[in-house]
Amino acid sequence: MSKKVAMIASNGGLFDAYKVFNIATAAAASDAEVTIFFTFEGLNLIHRQAHQALEVPAGKEHFTEGFKKVNAPSIPELLSMAQELNVKMIACQMTMDVMSLKKEDFVDGVDIGGAATFLAYAQDADVTITF
Amino acid sequence: MMKSDQILNAKGLSCPMPVVRTKKAIDQLEKGQILELHTTDAGALNDIPAWAKTSGHVILDSREENGTYIFMIQKG
Numbered sequence: 001m002s003k004k005v006a007m008i009a010s011n012g013g014l015f016d017a018y019k020v021f022n023i024a025t026a027a028a029a030s031d032a033e034v035t036i037f038f039t040f041e042g043l044n045l046i047h048r049q050a051h052q053a054l055e056v057p058a059g060k061e062h063f064t065e066g067f068k069k070v071n072a073p074s075i076p077e078l079l080s081m082a083q084e085l086n087v088k089m090i091a092c093q094m095t096m097d098v099m100s101l102k103k104e105d106f107v108d109g110v111d112i113g114g115a116a117t118f119l120a121y122a123q124d125a126d127v128t129i130t131f
Numbered sequence: 132m133m134k135s136d137q138i139l140n141a142k143g144l145s146c147p148m149p150v151v152r153t154k155k156a157i158d159q160l161e162k163g164q165i166l167e168l169h170t171t172d173a174g175a176l177n178d179i180p181a182w183a184k185t186s187g188h189v190i191l192d193s194r195e196e197n198g199t200y201i202f203m204i205q206k207g
Contacts (some may be wrong), residue, residue: 026151032185072150085151085154
């Protein structure tokens with residue numbers, strides 16, 4: 001039986017996106033069943049427009065060159081790769097309401113759920129990761 | 132010299148791409164067939180054996196040639 005990986009993404013910056021999607025795609029590529037629960041600013045990472053416009057934080061501009069040097073994939077590339085590898089993505093309903101976001105604001109294939117939805121999945125997960 | 136059934140050129144790619152590309156390539160093979168991976172990612176030295184272990188594949192051989200790491204991976 002494949003391993004279950006449960007992830008929470010609660011931050012919405014470019015570095016957060018790399019952390020979340022790198023681990024998620026690596027896990028899915030290792031045949032794990034992966035679910036990510038996106039909450040608060042983490043919703044940025046699956047927002048239709050926002051995930052394409054993530055920027056290196058002020059004062060960290062030197063990272064831009066580094067990302068280029070190592071030929072790092074873009075966040076949209078990583079996101080679609082994660083979806084291709086069947087990573088399941090759940091957007092937190094409560095935060096969506098707080099931020100006035102609708103299902104249509106997110107990339108296709110995102111499910112909506114609450115804390116209980118994530119917990120039901122995570123309670124027998126082999127690995128749990130929070131970013 | 133060991134013969135591979137398919138060669139994957141993942142040179143110049145960084146984590147997690149070598150692992151993702153390797154997974155996609157090995158999905159196309161039959162059990163027992165051998166994938167030859169070429170990568171320049173130093174992280175792959177540990178990542179590919181770890182990935183193979185979790186995914187049930189076997190590293191038959193690995194070597195370095197002029198900064199390129201070459202893995203012979205048998206599909207499990």
